Amino acid sequence: MTGNIxxxxxxxxxxxxxxxxxxETVREIEEVFRDAQAAGRLVYRQTGDGRGEQVxxxxxxxxxxxxxxxxxxxxxx
Amino acid sequence: MTAAAWWWVVGVAAAAMLARWLVGPACRARDALARRRxxxxxxxxxxxxxxTPGQRAQYQARGWFEVLTAAGHRYRVRPGGVVRLDVRGxxxxxxxxxxxPIADEMLANKLLLETDERCFLATAHRYPYR
Numbered sequence: 001m002t003g004n005i006x007x008x009x010x011x012x013x014x015x016x017x018x019x020x021x022x023x024e025t026v027r028e029i030e031e032v033f034r035d036a037q038a039a040g041r042l043v044y045r046q047t048g049d050g051r052g053e054q055v056x057x058x059x060x061x062x063x064x065x066x067x068x069x070x071x072x073x074x075x076x077x
Numbered sequence: 078m079t080a081a082a083w084w085w086v087v088g089v090a091a092a093a094m095l096a097r098w099l100v101g102p103a104c105r106a107r108d109a110l111a112r113r114r115x116x117x118x119x120x121x122x123x124x125x126x127x128x129t130p131g132q133r134a135q136y137q138a139r140g141w142f143e144v145l146t147a148a149g150h151r152y153r154v155r156p157g158g159v160v161r162l163d164v165r166g167x168x169x170x171x172x173x174x175x176x177x178p179i180a181d182e183m184l185a186n187k188l189l190l191e192t193d194e195r196c197f198l199a200t201a202h203r204y205p206y207r
Binding site for chain 1: 119128
């Protein structure tokens with residue numbers, strides 16, 4: 001199973017891909033999760049109806065949650 | 078070398094130097110503009126991929142979209158802010174802490190509202206809105 005994680009950044013959308021058949025790519029995505037968590041950014045998975053659900057490294061299932069986005073950290077303006 | 082020839086050489090050299098000073102920054106500015114435009118397009122494509130069909134139609138027609146939270150509250154996510162619709166008089170200023178295209182910010186607002194409205198309200202700066 002392959003999946004994509006979209007990182008919202010200055011480039012608009014940087015995409016990283018994983019393949020569950022290649023554990024190295026999954027480890028790279030886990031690193032993305034850790035970096036996001038350290039930066040206070042939230043990760044969402046797409047639920048299929050145009051909505052999202054927060055997902056963390058512990059709740060992420062790379063076999064099922066195949067479309068993710070790392071949202072920018074928000075602060076009151 | 079005559080004086081005229083001398084001045085011609087000086088003029089050509091000055092023009093070459095001036096061109097070098099101007100062309101470099103102009104090229105960098107053009108490249109930066111292209112990168113920003115590309116980033117905006119990518120962010121919009123990402124946003125559109127994560128909107129519901131109704132939200133997508135609103136965004137494409139008007140540049141904003143509405144979000145219904147789990148508690149049943151209705152908000153309008155606009156470029157640069159969020160307005161509450163079911164109870165009039167409140168708007169929220171909330172922005173990304175890192176430089177991202179506006180569509181990325183709108184996506185972050187939508188997802189936070191839909192999944193954790195309380196966190197959104199605790200994070201955003203509320204101000205009166207008519």
